[in-house]
Amino acid sequence: MLQEVIHWSGLDRPNLECASRTVVDGTLGGGGHSWHLIQALQPNDQLIGIDRDGGAIERVTELFDRELPGNATHRSTCRVRLIQSSYRELPQLMYENDIPKVDVILLDLGLSSDQLEDSTRGFSFRTGGNLDLRFCTDEGISASDLLAKIDEKELADIIYQFGEEKFSRRIARAIVERRRSSPVTTAEELAELVHRCVPGGKVHGRIDSATRTFQALRIAVNHELEHLQTAIERLPDCLAPHGRLLVISFHSLEDRIVKHAMRDCPSLQVLTKKPILPTDAEVYENSRSRSAKLRVAEKL
Numbered sequence: 001m002l003q004e005v006i007h008w009s010g011l012d013r014p015n016l017e018c019a020s021r022t023v024v025d026g027t028l029g030g031g032g033h034s035w036h037l038i039q040a041l042q043p044n045d046q047l048i049g050i051d052r053d054g055g056a057i058e059r060v061t062e063l064f065d066r067e068l069p070g071n072a073t074h075r076s077t078c079r080v081r082l083i084q085s086s087y088r089e090l091p092q093l094m095y096e097n098d099i100p101k102v103d104v105i106l107l108d109l110g111l112s113s114d115q116l117e118d119s120t121r122g123f124s125f126r127t128g129g130n131l132d133l134r135f136c137t138d139e140g141i142s143a144s145d146l147l148a149k150i151d152e153k154e155l156a157d158i159i160y161q162f163g164e165e166k167f168s169r170r171i172a173r174a175i176v177e178r179r180r181s182s183p184v185t186t187a188e189e190l191a192e193l194v195h196r197c198v199p200g201g202k203v204h205g206r207i208d209s210a211t212r213t214f215q216a217l218r219i220a221v222n223h224e225l226e227h228l229q230t231a232i233e234r235l236p237d238c239l240a241p242h243g244r245l246l247v248i249s250f251h252s253l254e255d256r257i258v259k260h261a262m263r264d265c266p267s268l269q270v271l272t273k274k275p276i277l278p279t280d281a282e283v284y285e286n287s288r289s290r291s292a293k294l295r296v297a298e299k300l
Helices: 002-009 032-039 054-067 087-096 113-117 143-149 152-163 168-179 187-197 211-222 224-238 252-264 280-285 287-291
Strands: 022-025 046-051 079-084 102-108 239-249 268-270 293-299
Touching: 002 032, 002 102, 002 239, 002 293, 022 032, 032 046, 032 102, 046 054, 046 087, 054 079, 054 113, 087 102, 087 224, 102 224, 143 168, 143 211, 152 168, 152 211, 168 187, 168 211, 187 211, 211 224, 224 239, 224 252, 239 252, 252 268, 252 293, 280 287
Parallel strands: 022 046, 022 102, 046 079, 102 239
Antiparallel strands: 239 293, 268 293
């Protein structure tokens, strides 16, 4: 949703109100949104990219160092800072970097292509690999460690609440039974186990039947909803007057938190009564975008 992000950020309008603007990409990922945001900024503006994944910071740093200085369409780029952290820590990062207010905050809550293709962490059961699922491997415990020790009821609750998987109890029971002889340690093993538990096997509805379980475990080990809930309460105070908060969510749990927080915050005006959805053309080009929802609010 690159064009939608640029439009709703207001960066495609002339900058008449301030001498410089500060834009925060709170979920840097592969740098796709940041790259396009930079093209909309002026040399006296700055972009701050944040990601919990240190690998993302390294990859995007190399990309920008290689590409930005000689970019034919924007030779004199804005200032760029890339920081390994969580977007919920933005108030502290602003304090440490002497930034009074920011003009745009973007959160894209989906996984990046780099993460999905990383076979060492198991984000995608198609590429496989160790069942880690952490954004930052220095924090918390891996999904395989979680599955090795959690009790059946708690596991079923996680899969049901975070994955909205109606066969959660059947899946949890199978995982606990399996670990008595051979714990689940890889993405392939978990996917195969879930496929055996869900009616219809590998495909359930429009998605792979393992998708919801992987989503639930990823949310659990990264405390994603806690990060989002805390951030969405803090971020309005980081915005300058008329600054904008843009959030792209990919499942109903995230979208519900964003919708209610924007609506209930007295310092925000919701600009999107209904979420902005990707165009048919984008969904055709990138099937993962089909569940994306963009919500936007402006600081009063």
